[in-house]
Amino acid sequence: MITYKEYFQILDELRISNNMSVSELCEGVMSERTYFRNLHSNEKIKFSNFIKLLQKLEIGIAHFVIYAIHLRGEDTGVIKFVSRVQTKSFFDIKPIYEKVLKFNTDDKLFALVVKAFIKKYEYLIEKINKDEYKNELELMINQFDNDSPINIFEITIYSMYIELENKLEVNQIKEIINTLINMDLSLGYFYHLCSLDNLIFSLLDKNIIEDELMRSLIEKFQMAVRFISHKSFYLKNYLYTAYLNYLDKNESEMRKNLLLFATNHAIVNGKDVYELGKKKMKSLFNLDFDEFLKKESNKAFNLAKFKIIN
Amino acid sequence: MITDIEIMKYFEMLRTERKINIQDITEGIVSRRNYSRYVSGEIAINIETLSKLLAKIEVPLSEFSFYINNRITMENLEEQYFHALIRNEQYTKAYNKYYSKIKNKELKTIYAKRTIPLGIVLMKYKLGMLNKDEVILEMKKIMHLDEILRKKIVHDDDIESLYLYIRICSEKEKEKIATYLLKIILDKEYKIATCNYEICVTLAYLTLLTIMVNHSEKSKYERNLIEKVMNLALEFNSRAKAVNNDVLLFEILYKYIKRYEIENKYVVFYYIASILATEDPDFLDGKTFEITKEDIELYYECLSDEEFMSSAMYERIIDYDNL
Numbered sequence: 001m002i003t004y005k006e007y008f009q010i011l012d013e014l015r016i017s018n019n020m021s022v023s024e025l026c027e028g029v030m031s032e033r034t035y036f037r038n039l040h041s042n043e044k045i046k047f048s049n050f051i052k053l054l055q056k057l058e059i060g061i062a063h064f065v066i067y068a069i070h071l072r073g074e075d076t077g078v079i080k081f082v083s084r085v086q087t088k089s090f091f092d093i094k095p096i097y098e099k100v101l102k103f104n105t106d107d108k109l110f111a112l113v114v115k116a117f118i119k120k121y122e123y124l125i126e127k128i129n130k131d132e133y134k135n136e137l138e139l140m141i142n143q144f145d146n147d148s149p150i151n152i153f154e155i156t157i158y159s160m161y162i163e164l165e166n167k168l169e170v171n172q173i174k175e176i177i178n179t180l181i182n183m184d185l186s187l188g189y190f191y192h193l194c195s196l197d198n199l200i201f202s203l204l205d206k207n208i209i210e211d212e213l214m215r216s217l218i219e220k221f222q223m224a225v226r227f228i229s230h231k232s233f234y235l236k237n238y239l240y241t242a243y244l245n246y247l248d249k250n251e252s253e254m255r256k257n258l259l260l261f262a263t264n265h266a267i268v269n270g271k272d273v274y275e276l277g278k279k280k281m282k283s284l285f286n287l288d289f290d291e292f293l294k295k296e297s298n299k300a301f302n303l304a305k306f307k308i309i310n
Numbered sequence: 311m312i313t314d315i316e317i318m319k320y321f322e323m324l325r326t327e328r329k330i331n332i333q334d335i336t337e338g339i340v341s342r343r344n345y346s347r348y349v350s351g352e353i354a355i356n357i358e359t360l361s362k363l364l365a366k367i368e369v370p371l372s373e374f375s376f377y378i379n380n381r382i383t384m385e386n387l388e389e390q391y392f393h394a395l396i397r398n399e400q401y402t403k404a405y406n407k408y409y410s411k412i413k414n415k416e417l418k419t420i421y422a423k424r425t426i427p428l429g430i431v432l433m434k435y436k437l438g439m440l441n442k443d444e445v446i447l448e449m450k451k452i453m454h455l456d457e458i459l460r461k462k463i464v465h466d467d468d469i470e471s472l473y474l475y476i477r478i479c480s481e482k483e484k485e486k487i488a489t490y491l492l493k494i495i496l497d498k499e500y501k502i503a504t505c506n507y508e509i510c511v512t513l514a515y516l517t518l519l520t521i522m523v524n525h526s527e528k529s530k531y532e533r534n535l536i537e538k539v540m541n542l543a544l545e546f547n548s549r550a551k552a553v554n555n556d557v558l559l560f561e562i563l564y565k566y567i568k569r570y571e572i573e574n575k576y577v578v579f580y581y582i583a584s585i586l587a588t589e590d591p592d593f594l595d596g597k598t599f600e601i602t603k604e605d606i607e608l609y610y611e612c613l614s615d616e617e618f619m620s621s622a623m624y625e626r627i628i629d630y631d632n633l
Contacts, residue, residue, distance in 0.1 A: 007357060007371075014463070017462055017463060018461070018463075019460070044356045044358065045356055045357050046314070046354035046355065046356050046357075047314075047317055047354070047355055047356065047357050047360050048312065048313060048314045048317060048354050048355075049354070050357060051312050058423065058465070058467075059465065060379060060420050060465070060505075061312070061375040061378055061379060062375060062376055062378075062379035062420070062505050063420070063465050063466075063503050063504070063505065064375065065372045065375045065376060066503045066504070066505065067463065067501070067503040068372070069372060087551075089549070091622060092549065107368060107370065109368070150328070151368075183327075184323070184327060185380070185384075186377050186380035186381050186384060187324065187369065187373065187376075187377045187380075188373075189380060227380075227383070229506065229508060229509050229552050229553045229554070229555075230508065230550075230551050230552070230553065231551040231552070231553055231556075231587075232551055234553050235587075256589070259586065260586075260587060260588075260589050263583050263586040263587035264587040266583060266613075266619060267556075267580065267583050267584065267587060267623060268551055268623050269623075270620050270621050270622040270623065270625070271620055271622070274619070274620045275620070290613070293613060294610065294613055297586060297609070297610075297613070300586055301606060304598065305585060305594055305597065305598060305599060306585070306598070306599055306601060307598045307599065307600045307601075308601060308602070308603060308606070309600055309601070309602055310602065310603065
């Protein structure tokens with residue numbers, strides 16, 4: 001993880017790669033002397049001045065961090081790993097897994113959530129069994145400082161626990177859901193998305209929480225998914241939205257969303273995940289996936305977006 | 311431009327969300343009086359103090375930087391939505407829904423420097439408010455193409471603006487852009503540092519393929535090179551799984567196999583399936599996709615092939631030995 005002490009050195013690397021002189025960069029922000037002083041000890045640099053320098057290099061603060069973390073050879077692989085485990089996309093995961101095993105951080109809760117994803121992966125590839133995975137999650141939960149989770153990483157671990165085997169009291173589940181619904185998405189966004197997905201997918205056909213709470217959870221997922229362009233999450237969104245249509249007894253919208261789910265599912269997912277999606281459609285809507293896909297595709301070819309030529 | 315007050319506004323949001331009072335957060339770091347002066351913008355906070363305050367709420371400075379970026383995006387969604395419509399060639403909708411909301415404001419998001427100003431000019435041209443000479447003049451004021459093509463680290467704004475720019479620029483400029491994008495994709499010295507990595511890389515492939523397959527001189531780009539880029543694009547998209555852009559990618563592939571009379575039922579299947587799998591009205595409005603009755607038969611043939619249906623994404627069309 002990069003520390004604030006490295007920020008200025010990285011900025012100087014970017015300046016060099018952009019072929020910009022120190023005087024050009026500093027003009028209107030600080031003296032060249034101050035720049036060089038900061039280069040050796042940046043402790044007193046104003047954060048807003050630092051951002052101004054980045055802007056002169058046409059670099060936003062997020063781009064700077066992406067460069068610093070991912071492109072300076074310091075990528076820990078965590079986000080790639082988490083994303084692959086969440087979407088069960090394992091074909092290139094092995095080197096990423098090896099890298100993440102060596103990951104270290106002083107942030108206790110972040111370390112725990114990374115470990116939780118490692119254990120989930122090991123469980124999914126049958127390196128450890130269900131009881132071992134469950135015990136690991138319980139050990140993590142026991143390390144939390146609060147009985148009520150307030151941090152997105154804690155919630156993510158709870159959501160994995162609920163996904164695996166729900167041993168929590170209904171009230172505790174509801175409290176976790178309500179906390180998640182009211183949390184700001186901007187910090188730890190991807191973990192929000194994972195938590196929402198885990199909770200919705202595992203609770204959808206269980207009758208544990210009221211329809212209205214499920215609706216709020218799905219609505220939060222619908223909002224979160226707008227900030228990502230990933231079919232694995234979009235297809236879930238179509239499935240969950242179809243469920244809301246089902247609750248609202250709106251069959252035509254439900255079928256429309258299910259066709260979107262089914263076609264995306266057919267494109268994206270293979271093997272076990274493909275079968276799991278088909279089963280979910282059967283359990284939630286009592287529909288046969290293959291038959292539905294053929295029948296609804298046939299109807300869709302008459303829509304305006306297709307022009308059938310001979 | 312983000313100000314000192316805004317930096318502290320975002321910090322305060324995190325502090326209050328965590329229900330930590332000012333006395334606790336400032337203890338051992340800074341006086342309460344100075345903290346108030348940071349919040350009011352009277353004095354600017356330095357990196358060291360900010361890092362220490364963030365440590366108290368267990369948020370690293372790098373994560374805080376992303377947080378600021380995410381907040382700016384969420385507070386300026388009209389910019390994001392306007393750009394998405396322009397990217398999808400929905401000019402009338404962009405004009406009617408969002409143009410009045412962005413035209414007189416300071417643009418704040420990662421697309422503020424080139425992409426959105428370029429989108430505005432392009433939209434005006436497409437809606438008949440500017441003629442071709444005017445739009446080219448205006449676009450050149452915004453783009454400074456050579457400046458982008460010199461960069462070895464590219465950002466969202468660079469790639470997104472190139473994707474718009476090729477809709478209007480000359481073929482010579484398109485060739486320069488294609489040469490540059492080939493370097494971005496194939497040369498490890500070039501780096502893509504983007505917030506929306508999957509979208510940007512897919513757009514880089516789409517821009518490159520669009521230029522190569524639509525060049526007026528049919529033999530300008532060798533088929534081997536085009537097919538290599540297509541293969542890389544497919545492999546990338548099998549990992550990125552980007553929404554909507556797969557339709558555009560398969561549209562290029564579908565037209566390509568038709569043009570060279572290449573038989574590949576899986577390309578036909580994915581082309582049709584990607585259209586069926588897309589409903590975004592901001593992407594699809596007014597678009598029609600031509601397919602034949604034979605294509606529909608091939609689609610059903612694939613649907614009935616259980617082994618194919620449970621195979622991994624694009625497994626049957628990626629040449630893994632040639633990546």
